[in-house]
Amino acid sequence: MDKKQWDQFLAPYKQAVEELKVKLKGIRKLYEFEDDHSPVEFVTGRVKPVASILEKAKRKNIPMHEIETMQDIAGLRIMCQFVEDIQVVKKMLQSRKDFVVVDKRDYIAEHKESGYRSYHLVVLYPLQTINGEKQLLVEIQIRTLAMNFWATIEHSLNYKYSGNIPEKVKLRLQRASEAASRLDDEMSEIRGEIQEAQVAFSRKKKNDA
Numbered sequence: 001m002d003k004k005q006w007d008q009f010l011a012p013y014k015q016a017v018e019e020l021k022v023k024l025k026g027i028r029k030l031y032e033f034e035d036d037h038s039p040v041e042f043v044t045g046r047v048k049p050v051a052s053i054l055e056k057a058k059r060k061n062i063p064m065h066e067i068e069t070m071q072d073i074a075g076l077r078i079m080c081q082f083v084e085d086i087q088v089v090k091k092m093l094q095s096r097k098d099f100v101v102v103d104k105r106d107y108i109a110e111h112k113e114s115g116y117r118s119y120h121l122v123v124l125y126p127l128q129t130i131n132g133e134k135q136l137l138v139e140i141q142i143r144t145l146a147m148n149f150w151a152t153i154e155h156s157l158n159y160k161y162s163g164n165i166p167e168k169v170k171l172r173l174q175r176a177s178e179a180a181s182r183l184d185d186e187m188s189e190i191r192g193e194i195q196e197a198q199v200a201f202s203r204k205k206k207n208d209a
């Protein structure tokens, strides 16, 4: 595919990411309006760069004419404060009427060898285009702030070492992942206190405004 063909192919994915960002960020606003703790802290989204699509297609033996079977060309990421929020978000996404969950990967129950933890949902999103409806696969990653901190750092190290992180650093990362998991557990223990404080703070901010 040349540049123009890639742009054409990726355009619906860009549209889907933009639409889903608005929808998922909207969840936070609705909770704020109700003066309730939002299970969504923040949302990011991206379309996979062409070079990464090609690299993954090669690694997974996906032929170009089946490239739309790749599940994370469009990717959304939902960050939560607490592990318990992930369950709430997961249930909410599963009961939505604007897409269908078609796959799940639970790297929290069982983390990856690297130490990676997150909950992944793959959804089929019906995008309305000028040529009618187009069903697109979208990956939604749900993780806590601690899981996100770890994944961001590990991702940069992977880039630095072109995927070959030295054993010593790998071991440190596995230990850091365990520490992040303990941080999540500790925060869960005082979740009630934290949420009460946050709701009171946001109510005060609203009243002062």
Ligand code: 0O2
Pocket: 021, 041, 042, 043, 044, 045, 046
């Ligand atoms: P706000 O006002 O900060 O909530 P775009 O550039 O238009 O494609 P976007 O959403 O700006 O899209 O960028 P992206 O990369 O998808 O998402 C980044 C969003 O995550 C930004 O929000 C950041 O502020 C937010 N973000 C990053 N880290 C944190 C964090 O630790 N806590 C919180 N609460 N938000 C964070 P926006 O959209 O600019 O809106």
Ligand code: 0O2
Pocket: 048, 052, 056, 072, 075, 105, 112, 114, 115, 116, 120, 150, 151, 152, 154, 155
């Ligand atoms: P990006 O956009 O740079 O994040 P595979 O691609 O084979 O690893 P699979 O089975 O196709 O995985 O899908 P999976 O495991 O559900 O999702 C892959 C994505 O999960 C990766 O996307 C990362 O975002 C994240 N991820 C998985 N494992 C790790 C890990 O060990 N460390 C970090 N930091 N992130 C991980 P990409 O392709 O890296 O793209």
